[in-house]
Amino acid sequence: MLRVEDLNVHYGGIHALRGISLNVEKGKIISLIGANGAGKSTTLRAIMGLEKPSKGKIIYEDKDITNKATKEIVKSNLVLVPEGRRVFTNLTVKENLVLGAYLRKNQESIDQDMQWVFDLFPILKDRQQQKAGTMSGGEQQMLAVGRALMTKPKLLMMDEPSLGLAPLIVKNIFEIIKKINQEGVTILLIEQNAKASLEISDYAYVLETGQVFMKGKGLDLLNNEEVKNAYLGT
Amino acid sequence: MDIELFFQQLANAISLGSLYALIAIGYTMVYGILRLINFAHGEIFMFGTYIAFYAMTSFLLPWGGAFLIAIVLTVIFGLLVERAAYKPLRNSPRMSVMISAIGTSFLIQNLAIVIFGGRPKSFPVPDLFNTVIHLGNISIVSITFITPIITAIVLVFLLYIVDKTKTGMAMRAVSKDYEAARLMGIDVNWVITITFGIGSGLAAIGGIMWGLKYPSLLPMMGLMPGLKCFIAAVIGGIGNIRGAVVGGFLLGLIEIMLIAALPALTGYRDAFAFVLLIVILLIKPTGIMGKNIAEKV
Ligand SMILES: Nc1ncnc2c1ncn2[C@@H]1O[C@H](COP(=O)(O)OP(=O)(O)O)[C@@H](O)[C@H]1O
Ligand SMILES: [Mg+2]
Numbered sequence: 001m002l003r004v005e006d007l008n009v010h011y012g013g014i015h016a017l018r019g020i021s022l023n024v025e026k027g028k029i030i031s032l033i034g035a036n037g038a039g040k041s042t043t044l045r046a047i048m049g050l051e052k053p054s055k056g057k058i059i060y061e062d063k064d065i066t067n068k069a070t071k072e073i074v075k076s077n078l079v080l081v082p083e084g085r086r087v088f089t090n091l092t093v094k095e096n097l098v099l100g101a102y103l104r105k106n107q108e109s110i111d112q113d114m115q116w117v118f119d120l121f122p123i124l125k126d127r128q129q130q131k132a133g134t135m136s137g138g139e140q141q142m143l144a145v146g147r148a149l150m151t152k153p154k155l156l157m158m159d160e161p162s163l164g165l166a167p168l169i170v171k172n173i174f175e176i177i178k179k180i181n182q183e184g185v186t187i188l189l190i191e192q193n194a195k196a197s198l199e200i201s202d203y204a205y206v207l208e209t210g211q212v213f214m215k216g217k218g219l220d221l222l223n224n225e226e227v228k229n230a231y232l233g234t
Numbered sequence: 235m236d237i238e239l240f241f242q243q244l245a246n247a248i249s250l251g252s253l254y255a256l257i258a259i260g261y262t263m264v265y266g267i268l269r270l271i272n273f274a275h276g277e278i279f280m281f282g283t284y285i286a287f288y289a290m291t292s293f294l295l296p297w298g299g300a301f302l303i304a305i306v307l308t309v310i311f312g313l314l315v316e317r318a319a320y321k322p323l324r325n326s327p328r329m330s331v332m333i334s335a336i337g338t339s340f341l342i343q344n345l346a347i348v349i350f351g352g353r354p355k356s357f358p359v360p361d362l363f364n365t366v367i368h369l370g371n372i373s374i375v376s377i378t379f380i381t382p383i384i385t386a387i388v389l390v391f392l393l394y395i396v397d398k399t400k401t402g403m404a405m406r407a408v409s410k411d412y413e414a415a416r417l418m419g420i421d422v423n424w425v426i427t428i429t430f431g432i433g434s435g436l437a438a439i440g441g442i443m444w445g446l447k448y449p450s451l452l453p454m455m456g457l458m459p460g461l462k463c464f465i466a467a468v469i470g471g472i473g474n475i476r477g478a479v480v481g482g483f484l485l486g487l488i489e490i491m492l493i494a495a496l497p498a499l500t501g502y503r504d505a506f507a508f509v510l511l512i513v514i515l516l517i518k519p520t521g522i523m524g525k526n527i528a529e530k531v
Contacts, residue, residue: 050413074419086414088407095403102404103419151419 001026001186002047002078002155007056009039009046016042018210019056024155024188029181031189031197031218033231034207040190041083043207044157048080049073060155075103079151083159083190085144089133093124096132096143100150110150117146120176138169145176149185156180157188162196174200194231198222206231238371243494249378251486252385253447256440257463258470258478259392260433266409266473267429269328273335274315275437276460277342280453282308282438283357283445284350290358297360305438312434313427315342321423339460346453357449364446377446388439389479392432396475405429409473462507469514471524480522485510 002024009017017039024030032040045051047058049070058066065073088096097117101110118125121142127135132143141161148156158177162170174196181187191197198204201218206227214227221227257279264272285307289300319338323331363377396402407415408425416422444459445451462485470481485507493500514521 048417050416069421070416071419071421074417080417082414082417086411086417088410088414090410091403091406095406098400099403099407099415099418099420102400147418 001061002188003057003059004043004047005057005059007043007046007058008054009042009051010054011042016210017046017053017056020207020210020212022205022212024186025203026154026186027181027184028202029177029187029189029200029218031191031201031204032207033191033194033197033204034213035231037209038207039210040207041159042210044080044159044188044190047073047078047157071103074151077152077154079148079153079156081144081148081156081158081161083163085137085140087132087140087143087147089131091132092129093132093135093143094128096147097124097150100147101152104150104152109152113150113152117149120149120179121146138165138172141165141169141173142176145173145180149180153185155186155188157190159190160192161189162191162193170196194227195222198227239494242372242374243490245372245374245378247487247490248483249381249447249486250490251483252382253440253443253482254459254463254466254486255479255482256385256388256436256443257459258466258482259389259475260436260440261464261467262470262472262475262478263405263429264433265467267405267426268320268331270320270331270335271464272433273332273460274319274338274342275433275464276456276458277339277346278308278312278315278434278456279437279441279444279459280346280451280456281311281342282434282441283451283455284346284355285438286442286445287355287357287451297358301442304442305435308438308441309431309435312430312437316426316430321426343453343457350451350453352453355451357445357451359446359449377443381443381447384439384443388436392436393475395432401425401428458504462504465507465511469510469521471521474521474523477521477523484522 004020004022007017007020008015020039020043032043034040042051046053049068053066057064060076060078063076065076088099091099097114101113104110123139124143124146127139132140135143145158145161161173165173170193177187177189178200189197189201198218198221204216204218204221205212206214206221214221216224257275260275261272264270282304286300286304289295289303290297295303315338319334320331323334363380365376366373367376367379396405404415404420404425405428407418407420408422412422463482466481466485467478468481469484470477470479488510489503489506492506493503
């Protein structure tokens, strides 16, 4: 569904990605793990067209999207829940969700998805008229995911959705990720919480200093000594 | 001040205040989206007035058509300014954009002196706007009534766009977070274009009404109203449309009432705005309606 080949990204003189290659199969949950600064966020940002690759290719559903505008990429049902949630705090919950469907025309299908989001996150339904900025971190994360779902994604990418949230809410988020995946949405997930993400992943990539350091099935990596020592803290 | 004079001045104050409000909205909307004080806004206002003037005097168009053409051309002019002076600096430090704005303002002023001439031009005022209306012992020129009415209509329309339409939502989203807006598929440059277009259109409407009220045009005529309306926007809380309206009215009210009460201060008329600015910045730096929503993590 998504294939990244030899992706290189520079920030001025910093060579942040040094030839990343990934493959995301339809219907799966794939995760990217790795230390801070390994290049996980940059990878997803480059896929969304927010960073310009200096080299490499990004192929999505057999189309080269390497230098496409973000708008076109969103239109092809690929979406990113950015690091730090980035909900529109000055807008209401409902308005945030409506903007998720900014490029969509079919009102009936938009309403259906709004209902779907409310079923997944009942709290958003209760808080529709509230300004997003007045909600807690966990609620804002749910809104960020809900807003992304309103684009009707085939592939949903999430950058550290559990960051800074209480353990109970983190558990909740992971359950919802699984649920969204079961409803047919492919997922590419970045997580600090390596254990929890490997447990739900079909396949995972370990990034280190802008390169793929290791890859394998989620459960295999979970039992791998090197991964255990470096990322699972056991 | 007797009661009749008071009402007379109140009408003047509301009229001037609504004119300030209209121009201040342009500053505040552009600031909200670009975090830029568009110093060329006063010149866009001046441009609109001159176009209306030439449309009526050189092209002999009826005033309705002339005003419409002036608004359209001013919108186009504003978009060209944005394209030439601001868009190339989209990823530059804020200071560079500000210097570009100040430079653009000077450039347009001086081009206007060359093209329009430095001598004052007399704006033709159609009878509709120049009729004296008598209410008891008070007599008021019709433009004094028409200005706030036009402003109210424009304001309702504008608030509808910003608060209720998807485009307005996109504008508010862009003003908060460019990148998150792009991730929703919003074309940020398009939203900036629309915002500049609206701001320039309002400047043109303001300029035309200014010409009807003070029918002597000069290439520098945008300077002082521009500064005052910028101040009005800051007083109200820059970035906030309702704030710009409040700031505009407040400024108009204080200016007119102070002069009416203390005619000796007439010479300092333009200085009140700056005093008010300093006072507001000392008391509430974010402006009257400015607020900082606490961002929770
Ligand atoms: N906007 C930026 N400007 C300069 N360097 C950056 C920028 N964003 C990220 N980097 C650098 O790129 C590298 C990868 O960062 P990032 O993709 O954010 O890593 P991760 O998400 O894995 O923590 C780091 O060395 C980081 O310092
Ligand atoms: Mg990151």
